[in-house]
Amino acid sequence: MSGRLADLGVDVAHLTICGDRPADLLAQLRFLAADGVDLIVTTGGLGPTADDLTVATVAEFAGLPLRQDPQIRQTIDTVIRTWRQVPADATLPDALVAAIDKQALVPVGARAIPPTGTAPGVAVPAADGRPAVLVLPGPPHELQAMWPTAVRTDAVVEAISGRVIGEQRTIRAYGLSEPDLAVTLREADDAVPGLADVEVTTCMRGGELEIVSRFDGTASATYDALADLLIARHGDKVFSTDASTIDDLLVSRLNGRTVATAESCTGGMVAARLTDRAGSSAYLLGGVVSYSNEVKTGVLGVPAELIAELGAVSEPVAAAMAEGARRVTGADIAVSTTGIAGPDGARPGKPVGTVCFGVAVAGRETVTVTRLFPGDRDSVRRLATTAAFHLLAAAL
Structure with missing residues (x-):
């Protein structure tokens, strides 16, 4: 939302998080209003359960009574029946009817925004020195789908009018x-x-x-x-x-070539990040999570004596892993990771955070590098995954 508002020329002054308690919600709304903002946007708390209190609290903040919006109620009813495959002429359970009634409540003078899930949004116009309030659902897919309609409501348009889109x-x-x-x-x-x-x-x-x-x-x-x-x-x-992003650059530089991974300390995170993009089947052939030395030797062909002499966390082993991944998959380029993510496992000269990488490219000498990353286990693994992407992109 901050990015989308910035695109509209809106300066976002505050980002706050509070619990689903009326007193806390009211305190946040009053604090933001006292700071002189033109628009407050809330997310979450629009569901049918007792702890979903955002609409009622915003109504109290604005001094507006709640009323049921018949059109929105019908929309929610239809959505519920479609999801649960309940015929239009069948009677819904009392609890479900009560939930629909609750979600269809809208402050008087506000505009209800049709739901993209089951929860409608609400746009409350500014009045009496009070800023406009835009109430949106919490689930990201619902919020994102509702956003284009929400920012075109009169309440929001008036609140952000005159902004210079930079x-x-x-x-x-x-x-x-x-x-x-x-x-x-x-x-x-x-x-x-x-x-x-x-x-x-x-x-x-x-x-x-x-x-x-x-x-x-x-x-x-x-x-x-x-x-x-x-x-x-x-x-x-x-x-x-x-x-x-580095992901964008890596994919563009592959330019029809294929890639594979051999991962120890990152446990498949590099391959997973490669598959985050639609169409990754065009370039990712596969990966080997060689966490044990037996898999390093048996699947990737890393010489056992190399591991015995230098340890699994070493550049020669990283090179052999990358070359093995390229050989067994037939990929044009492969990257490997082997390291000590912690919190245990440190060795003399190899503290926690040490990660060795190998990049094997068809027709070239394999490149290796060792990095020392700060932080806990999660941080080391994430930083190593990013480093692997940068090494691949540089090699390409």
Whole structure:
């Protein structure tokens, strides 16, 4: 929602989370209203159970009585009957009727938004110095489906009218720290005239640094100068200047070639991330989760004496795993991971967080690298998965 609102030129001032208790909900609404916002958007709490109190609480906040919307009630009734395959002339159980009646309650003067699940949304217009309130369902698929209709309601249109729809650009870097970026941004304060017209926010996510800039059309030249400076200082670490993700780049660089994985410490996470995209069957041939040494040797063909001499967490073993994955699947390129995700398993010279990678490409010498990742087991595995994507993309 923050991204969608930003696309409409709306500055999101607060993101808050609170429990399904009327006092807590009211306190949040009153706090936001006191801050002078024009629009409050809520999600969740629209279901039929006793703890779903958002609509009733918003009505209390707005000082509006609740009434049943006959048209919305009929819509919910139809949805329920369709889902449960109940004929239109059959009587629904009393509990179900009560649930439908509850979900069809709408504050007087508000507009009900037809449900995309069973829960309708509500748009309450601003009045008496109170901001407009847009009430949406919590399940993401329902909220996302309802969003286009919700933002076209009169209450929302009036609340956000006059906003300037600006531009947003995203640069992504890998291996660049936020402190190093901060030094460059301080330099940009002097080197780039008018930088105050460009809002820059940064976020470290999965080992990647996301640099998001927002500005209106008059500051395009300023942004271009900033981007040039970032690339001049950190071009070796910038992998995307058009918001493309490493997943996007990897798939585009495969360009008809096939890929396979051999994973130990990541347990199939690299292969799973490759299959997150529709159409992945065109390039992913398969993967081997070789968690045990026996599978490394028996399936991937890693020499047992290599593991005995160097240990499973070593670059030669990572190379043999990647080569084995390419050989058994017939893929054009393969990546391997073998490491110590923790919390136990550290060895002399190999602390928790140590991960060795191998990238085998047809017709080339296999590349290996060792990285040390911070954090707990989950963090190490996620960071290693991202690193594997970057190694594949670089090799391609």
